[in-house]
Amino acid sequence: MSxxxxxxxxxxxxxxxxxxxxxxxxxxxxxxALTREGVHVGGTAGYPRVEINSLRExxxxxKEGALRELTVSIDSISxxxxxxxxxxxxxxxxxxxxxxxxxxxxxxxxxxxxTQLRDLVETSxxxxxxxxxxxxxxxxxxxxxxxxxxxxxxxxxxxxSPVGA
Amino acid sequence: xxxxxxxxxxxIVTGSGSLTYTWLAGEQSNNFNRTAEAxxxxxxxxxxxxxxxGKKGATAExxxxxxxxxxxxxQQKAALKALHEGTTVKVFIGVLSTGSNPAPTEGDLFEAxxxxxxxxxxxxxxxxxxxxxxxxGAVIHTPSLS
Numbered sequence: 503m504s505x506x507x508x509x510x511x512x513x514x515x516x517x518x519x520x521x522x523x524x525x526x527x528x529x530x531x532x533x534x535a536l537t538r539e540g541v542h543v544g545g546t547a548g549y550p551r552v553e554i555n556s557l558r559e560x561x562x563x564x565k566e567g568a569l570r571e572l573t574v575s576i577d578s579i580s581x582x583x584x585x586x587x588x589x590x591x592x593x594x595x596x597x598x599x600x601x602x603x604x605x606x607x608x609x610x611x612x613x614x615x616x617t618q619l620r621d622l623v624e625t626s627x628x629x630x631x632x633x634x635x636x637x638x639x640x641x642x643x644x645x646x647x648x649x650x651x652x653x654x655x656x657x658x659x660x661x662x663s664p665v666g667a
Numbered sequence: 668x669x670x671x672x673x674x675x676x677x678x679i680v681t682g683s684g685s686l687t688y689t690w691l692a693g694e695q696s697n698n699f700n701r702t703a704e705a706x707x708x709x710x711x712x713x714x715x716x717x718x719x720x721g722k723k724g725a726t727a728e729x730x731x732x733x734x735x736x737x738x739x740x741x742q743q744k745a746a747l748k749a750l751h752e753g754t755t756v757k758v759f760i761g762v763l764s765t766g767s768n769p770a771p772t773e774g775d776l777f778e779a780x781x782x783x784x785x786x787x788x789x790x791x792x793x794x795x796x797x798x799x800x801x802x803x804g805a806v807i808h809t810p811s812l813s
Contacts (some may be wrong), residue, residue: 563793564732565673565694571793615791642793647739 524570524609524643525559531603531611532557533573536594544577549581550590555636568645573617575638584621591619598639604661605643612642670762672696676773677729679742680757688759688769691742693732695795699760699775701725701806719780725777725802727760733786733794744800750781755803777802 532554537543542551555575563569577589595616603611617638624632677697678688704721734740749756761774779800788794 562694565676566690566692569693569793612793617791640791643725 519644521567522608523559524572524605524645527605527609527644528559528572528574528603528641529554531558531605532576532598535603536576536595538593538597541590541593549577549579549632550586551577552590552594553577553579568647570643570645572641572643573638574641575636578635578637579630580633582633584623584635587621587633587635593638597663600615603641608646610644610646612644615640615642670773674762674764675760677727678759678763679745680759680776686757686765688771689742691729691731691746691798692739693734693743695730695732697727697729697760699725699727701775706770723806725775725806726782727758727779728797728799728803729800730795730797733788734797743796743798746781747784750784753780755780756800761809773809775806775808777806778804 509551524557527653533544534647536552536554540550542548542552553576560571560573563571576591576594576596578587580586580590598614599616601664603614617640619637622634622636623630624634668671675697676694679691681687701723702725703723705718706721707716708719709716715747726744733742734743737744745756748754757776757778759771759774759776762772763769764772779802781798782801783797783799785797785799786794787797
């Protein structure tokens, strides 16, 4: 690092970091992880289909706002059978839990935890038309520190800079 | 003026003369309790109990998200080390000024022994660590009480 950049970084190191949400990054990572052949993911028409039904970012877990929990409901929808929806859901579980979600440079995924599962069969008159398995997950993510923040944590007191305070 | 709890944080203080305040990263909550013993001086001159203020003390407890990384968890490591080795840590609980030379604007600075470090590892949650501190000697309050 050059002398000038050291001066600039020491001047601006303690500037408060602005608040950002993890929503967009996690949503994109979920779509990417769930995408596979033979299954429609997201808003595209057709069956069998996997939908991110709802994604909710919970309150910040630590005082800096770096640690977040998101809860998500993912629907596996089949127009053939409940068994096909259940198989799609098992594949979703595998895709989301066998490796950590790749959240890029800004966020780190700490883990994806499956929570509740329920089914829903939609009928029209007396005919069953859609079979749905709804799986809930908790996703824990952490906002990565920049190299500058990481390196200064032990000596300069810059660990005090608040996020969203 | 009332303040949000997330602004009043626990810092590990190092150095002498020019102090360095480093936030206990991953802090979730803290509490700080000041106490003064009540020495009873009641006599028969009145039917009401009477007291003198006795020795003062303070305890603190902070809960953090467990981080054993040598860099990001360095302050947690300092507290653990103090417990293992029976040494003290210098702690500030409160608000620091912003700028290149942070200094206390509100809060309490004290030296403490670490009396407990408890880890909680619940299913489906981020692991947490609770650190208990007992002040060793005087607590310095900012802004000054004099």
